[in-house]
Amino acid sequence: RNLxxxxxxxxxxxxxxxxxxxxxxxxxxGTARQPGSAPxxxxxxxxxxxxxxxxxxxxGRTEVIDNTLNPDFVRKFVLDYYFEEKxxxxxxxxxxxxxxxxxxxxxxxxxxVALGEVIGSQRGRLExxxxxxxxxxxxxxxxxxxxxxxxxxxxxxxxxxxKLDKKDFFGKSDPFxxxxxxxxxxxxxxxxxxxxVKNTLNPxxxxxxxxxxxxxxxxxxxxxxxxxxxWDRDGSHxxxxxxxxxxxxxxxxxxxxxxxxxxxxxxxxKKKKYVNSGTVTLLSFxxxxxxxxxxxxxxxxxxxxxxxxxxxxxxxxxxxxxxxxYASPYQLSAYALxxxxxxxxxxxxxxxxxxxAYGFGAKVPxxxxxxxxxxxxxxxxxxSCAGIEGVLxxxxxxxxxxxxxxxxxxxxxxxxxxxxxxQVTDGSQYHVLLIITDGVISDMLQTKxxxxxxxxxxxxxxxxxxxxxxFEAMEELDGDEVRLSSRGRYAERDIxxxxxxxxxxxxxxxxxxxxxxxxxxxxxEIPEQLLSYMKTRDIKPRRAxxx
Numbered sequence: 001r002n003l004x005x006x007x008x009x010x011x012x013x014x015x016x017x018x019x020x021x022x023x024x025x026x027x028x029x030g031t032a033r034q035p036g037s038a039p040x041x042x043x044x045x046x047x048x049x050x051x052x053x054x055x056x057x058x059x060g061r062t063e064v065i066d067n068t069l070n071p072d073f074v075r076k077f078v079l080d081y082y083f084e085e086k087x088x089x090x091x092x093x094x095x096x097x098x099x100x101x102x103x104x105x106x107x108x109x110x111x112x113v114a115l116g117e118v119i120g121s122q123r124g125r126l127e128x129x130x131x132x133x134x135x136x137x138x139x140x141x142x143x144x145x146x147x148x149x150x151x152x153x154x155x156x157x158x159x160x161x162x163k164l165d166k167k168d169f170f171g172k173s174d175p176f177x178x179x180x181x182x183x184x185x186x187x188x189x190x191x192x193x194x195x196x197v198k199n200t201l202n203p204x205x206x207x208x209x210x211x212x213x214x215x216x217x218x219x220x221x222x223x224x225x226x227x228x229x230x231w232d233r234d235g236s237h238x239x240x241x242x243x244x245x246x247x248x249x250x251x252x253x254x255x256x257x258x259x260x261x262x263x264x265x266x267x268x269x270k271k272k273k274y275v276n277s278g279t280v281t282l283l284s285f286x287x288x289x290x291x292x293x294x295x296x297x298x299x300x301x302x303x304x305x306x307x308x309x310x311x312x313x314x315x316x317x318x319x320x321x322x323x324x325x326y327a328s329p330y331q332l333s334a335y336a337l338x339x340x341x342x343x344x345x346x347x348x349x350x351x352x353x354x355x356x357a358y359g360f361g362a363k364v365p366x367x368x369x370x371x372x373x374x375x376x377x378x379x380x381x382x383x384s385c386a387g388i389e390g391v392l393x394x395x396x397x398x399x400x401x402x403x404x405x406x407x408x409x410x411x412x413x414x415x416x417x418x419x420x421x422x423q424v425t426d427g428s429q430y431h432v433l434l435i436i437t438d439g440v441i442s443d444m445l446q447t448k449x450x451x452x453x454x455x456x457x458x459x460x461x462x463x464x465x466x467x468x469x470x471f472e473a474m475e476e477l478d479g480d481e482v483r484l485s486s487r488g489r490y491a492e493r494d495i496x497x498x499x500x501x502x503x504x505x506x507x508x509x510x511x512x513x514x515x516x517x518x519x520x521x522x523x524x525e526i527p528e529q530l531l532s533y534m535k536t537r538d539i540k541p542r543r544a545x546x547x
Contacts, residue, residue, distance in 0.1 A: 165230075338434075339391060358376065418457055478497060
């Protein structure tokens with residue numbers, strides 16, 4: 001929009017692009033012609049930054065639209081979207097291939113943006129200024145992200161059979177069904193097996209669920225072949241018969257029973273009076289949509305990020321190089337690295353960029369009392385800091401004003417965030433608490449109780465362990481193997497992810513790469529944890545406002 005008009009006799013000829021990843025982004029740009037010259041072809045070039053590196057790689061180029069300063073572009077690019085990664089994009093607006101004779105004066109600007117910023121913006125729509133020409137307003141670029149639907153419906157169906165052929169000498173049959181999806185080349189791929197129903201010619205199978213894309217790859221008229229077998233212990237299952245259908249035909253069972261004849265081609269060829277080998281009836285068929293993380297973000301769900309940092313004495317004096325809080329002029333401390341790694345990604349999904357930040361385990365001024373949830377900005381009424389840089393600034397300031405002490409108590413800050421999360425449970429807000437610590441928890445029983453309570457609320461907890469300590473107790477809180485419990489109550493969901501930071505430190509000392517590795521692992525579970533909360537509460541995404 002409002003591109004810099006560098007032509008005297010005609011408008012600029014802009015190039016632009018669309019991008020799609022699990023989403024899609026739409027960009028509007030312009031390029032230039034010299035006054036009175038022949039029309040100049042120009043492009044907008046999309047670059048993607050290599051993860052953990054300063055290197056940029058070209059991803060694609062746009063089509064050209066002539067003679068307008070407010071072009072709308074059609075070309076779409078497909079990008080893989082990962083919530084847990086910082087996916088930086090750069091858009092350059094240089095002269096095109098026909099403009100080799102023109103220099104820097106033809107450059108119309110550039111823009112930098114993270115893919116997560118586009119997805120996290122209202123309605124997946126983000127407008128950014130084009131910059132790069134001193135003293136000039138270069139116009140803006142409009143980005144629009146859409147997730148590829150890729151047929152996200154899930155089918156639940158139930159079938160039964162009647163008068164199947166008897167295959168076992170001493171009994172009846174032990175029937176089961178095998179579903180096959182047809183491929184483009186005429187072959188078939190197995191996509192589902194039912195359970196075996198023992199010793200019957202009239203089995204009723206349990207209802208089962210299967211994604212539509214697995215059943216027919218999103219093509220409603222594609223053949224679905226179903227084989228009926230008699231189960232044998234040695235694996236040499238006897239073929240009873242088969243029938244074919246399609247997703248479209250199956251879906252009609254939502255209003256009526258559908259009966260299929262089970263046919264055995266060999267028997268049909270051999271026996272003139274052969275009718276069938278029984279029938280299979282589709283008893284029920286229902287379809288529901290499987291919502292994704294992006295559906296909720298586009299619907300307005302905000303991620304609220306809170307930080308809690310360990311200020312116990314076991315970290316060492318911050319002024320000493322051996323301290324885990326020590327920040328040299330050349331590199332950040334492990335605490336600061338963990339904070340930036342996680343925070344810089346989550347902030348893209350928080351519209352106000354205000355993050356409550358607390359410390360625990362220190363004696364705080366003016367009276368020197370031990371606190372386990374003191375605000376890093378020293379503002380009890382409003383503990384929020386402006387952006388991740390604001391959190392880092394307050395953290396470094398607190399190191400200069402508090403006395404590192406102990407013990408290591410998690411429960412107070414978990415309960416603090418849980419209390420905030422409990423105020424809005426309609427799916428519009430989801431809280432992520434990052435706890436960075438160096439040691440063993442002192443209040444394990446209280447922490448387990450706090451997590452079990454929080455598991456019913458819209459929140460997740462990330463724990464990053466820094467330093468050389470052993471963190472066995474954290475594994476219990478993680479709950480990946482055994483569901484966390486406290487006083488006979490079990491956690492409703494698994495909401496804790498723990499990782500030791502030392503596992504992600506790059507051997508060459510590349511801090512950017514270390515942060516990328518850490519964020520990728522600790523944030524990978526957040527989308528599923530958010531979806532699990534929404535599903536247990538039957539909260540559907542809000543529809544984005546129309547464009």
